[in-house]
Amino acid sequence: MSKLHRISIGEAELVALQDTWALIPPGDFFDEVEDGAWNAYPEHLTTDGQLTLSLTQWLIRSEGQTILVDTGIGNRPTVFPVQDEPALPAVLQEAGVSPDEIDIVAFTHLHFDHTGWNTVDRDGKPMPLFPNARHVVQQTEWDYWAGGAENAASDRATVLDPITEAGLWDFVEGEHALTREVVTLPTPGHTPGHVSFLLSSGSEAVILLGDAAHSPLQVGEPEWCIGADVDKVTARRSRRGIWERAERDGTAIATNHFPFPSVGHVVTVDGTQRWEPSA
Numbered sequence: 344m345s346k347l348h349r350i351s352i353g354e355a356e357l358v359a360l361q362d363t364w365a366l367i368p369p370g371d372f373f374d375e376v377e378d379g380a381w382n383a384y385p386e387h388l389t390t391d392g393q394l395t396l397s398l399t400q401w402l403i404r405s406e407g408q409t410i411l412v413d414t415g416i417g418n419r420p421t422v423f424p425v426q427d428e429p430a431l432p433a434v435l436q437e438a439g440v441s442p443d444e445i446d447i448v449a450f451t452h453l454h455f456d457h458t459g460w461n462t463v464d465r466d467g468k469p470m471p472l473f474p475n476a477r478h479v480v481q482q483t484e485w486d487y488w489a490g491g492a493e494n495a496a497s498d499r500a501t502v503l504d505p506i507t508e509a510g511l512w513d514f515v516e517g518e519h520a521l522t523r524e525v526v527t528l529p530t531p532g533h534t535p536g537h538v539s540f541l542l543s544s545g546s547e548a549v550i551l552l553g554d555a556a557h558s559p560l561q562v563g564e565p566e567w568c569i570g571a572d573v574d575k576v577t578a579r580r581s582r583r584g585i586w587e588r589a590e591r592d593g594t595a596i597a598t599n600h601f602p603f604p605s606v607g608h609v610v611t612v613d614g615t616q617r618w619e620p621s622a
């Protein structure tokens with residue numbers, strides 16, 4: 344199955360790149376949702392009752408800049424139940440992009456499954472995979488993890504510290520323009536400095552969601568949170584806000600974790616919002 348999906352947004356190009364994917368028992372992930380509640384959503388589970396979680400990253404080509412949004416889980420051993428070998432560099436190559444052509448790595452947040460390919464080991468030492476890229480992260484997000492939060496955080500020594508040593512971080516706050524077409528859209532809750540990105544070009548637009556939601560069923564169930572959502576009240580508010588905005592404006596949504604290629608629209612059917620995949 345292809346791990347690459349190209350979309351044009353006005354003058355810009357957006358490419359879905361699948362690093363890998365995982366199967367997870369839903370109760371392990373949505374730990375506050377009662378088991379019986381899943382019976383209403385068989386379409387979101389495999390036949391043996393598991394959630395399919397893609398690990399999708401997004402490449403944007405906008406105004407001469409090549410931007411990678413998040414860097415996947417990486418190739419170090421992980422307890423996360425991935426179903427195939429993480430492959431982001433190979434998929435990037437298939438898209439015609441070498442790591443040193445990336446101008447900007449933009450982070451939605453700093454969890455381990457969004458920062459893994461920040462580095463690769465060379466001679467036993469973790470080295471930046473994207474040596475020519477500014478690595479753009481929200482100051483609030485950095486402060487939270489640098490301040491000692493550990494739950495589901497990246498392994499600092501292997502994926503954050505080498506970026507610091509190479510002087511590649513840019514710390515920004517709130518709404519920040521990566522190009523005139525790409526701006527951050529604060530969507531806190533999953534983590535304190537979590538952001539989405541709005542890519543608008545010509546008459547078209549797409550929201551790159553990040554982890555403001557993890558499953559398409561959260562379009563209809565915006566109250567459902569996963570255990571790793573740091574501030575669940577704020578996460579719910581951010582999620583509802585994005586669904587409302589996207590449906591009102593007809594804006595597509597490109598996600599990190601919905602089944603690949605992880606892109607679609609929010610539509611209302613019989614009075615309830617739901618996810619409609621575009622491909």
Ligand SMILES: [Zn+2]
Binds near residue numbers: 456
């Ligand atoms: Zn994630």
